Amino acid sequence: MARTTAQPGARKAPRPGPAQRTRGAALTRETIVASALELAERDGAAALSLRRLGEEIGVDATAFYRHFRDKDDLVLAAFDQVVAAQVERLRGRDGSMPWRDRMRALAEDTWDTAQQHPAMFALGFYRTTGGPAEREIVEHLLATIAETGLPPEQVVLHYRMYADAQLSLCGMTAATLALGDALREKDASAWTRIYAVLPQAEYPAARAHSRELAAVDERTIFLGVIDSILDRIEAAIEQHRAASAPHRG
């Protein structure tokens, strides 16, 4: 409910005009996306409505339609913006690392991104935005895997296994984080609330593992899946190399 404080650097009402906007900035796609991200992460994915967004910016809700086709258009742009921040970090990293280390580091970064922006990640992870950030990350990954010498179908299959597992697992976690306090708590407590007290006779395995079920770490699960896939890519590379150079035996 409480408005964020006014930007300290902004000049106070420097020129005549409509003077309706609370911030000095003009209404553009960029300012709308920035406000949408702020609103969604502060108050949850469900709070991202065009009326609340208009209120946040200090503009009528329908002014939005001069800059986006519809709400879906905004969601895709905002999600691509989240991915863009990740691409920025990707650019800053050592490009000389072996492919496996690069893909492992990127996966850890995707996890962090989803934890930092659960609302937008939950709204966008299953979409193909086609935006600039998505394009750059697709290009980077395809180039990284192609470098290993795998043939094109193998490159694409393993790229999709890696990318889809990453997006879907991070998205699933983000979706639970974006649930709203009451439901999130309800879901998170299920392992202790339900599975720890099942009747021993009917559910012996669940009871025997109740302590471990409550203790297992979500990030460890995610990285376990990613490592499984990286193992498989490594095996595919070795198999392909062996098949391409049969004279050495």
Added chain:
Amino acid sequence: MARTTAQPGARKAPRPGPAQRTRGAALTRETIVASALELAERDGAAALSLRRLGEEIGVDATAFYRHFRDKDDLVLAAFDQVVAAQVERLRGRDGSMPWRDRMRALAEDTWDTAQQHPAMFALGFYRTTGGPAEREIVEHLLATIAETGLPPEQVVLHYRMYADAQLSLCGMTAATLALGDALREKDASAWTRIYAVLPQAEYPAARAHSRELAAVDERTIFLGVIDSILDRIEAAIEQHRAASAPHRG
């Protein structure tokens, strides 16, 4: 819009009464869940509103609240019902298969379930229902993995890797299927519409793989990830056996 035809076996207005209900059945949790599933899969996840549901059953929308706490309660019950159909098939299968074959078959079945009920799967895959079907599947999988002799933390870690990957990948695909015709088409065509026509100079890898990107099969990707995880479980089992019996070397 068109109502399904009346049940052939139902007696026609056999006794006096309110006579408001279009079907002969009483309003129960079961009939509400069944109607919700029918409505969601016929008209999409977005069509599952309490007003449409009331219309479907022939009852005021708010009668619903005599049987469920809120809409979320219904979504969890309906998703557990979808899982229940899968558990039914699980029961009918050969229990003597090796663990890996059983887990592979279950994953294929989860894929089919998500394809058959994309709307409910998209609404529920990231939730912990704690319902009877979920409980049975958790018990079955923990027992299956524990059978291999792995210690409890390893059983739980690998169970979660397998279960989370399965749910999240099937859920992501279901979410795209549940999008509604226009958006689904927009998303599905992105690989040919956007990635196939990127500038060669900036996106050489994407262009070099555009044909393969458009052709790759989603089910193959899913099973590739599942097989990666099953490989890793197999490796963990072998490693654990070697460590438990060190006298043989």
Added chain:
DNA sequence: ACCTGAACACCGTTCAAGT
């Protein structure tokens, strides 16, 4: 050229009133 604001067709949920 861009924004406003009324209007339309929806939502989930509550609650007093009915039977």
Added chain:
DNA sequence: ACCTGAACACCGTTCAAGT
């Protein structure tokens, strides 16, 4: 005991009207 229907506080989106 269970259902109805008005009401409340919301949605996304369209469109004529303003400046």
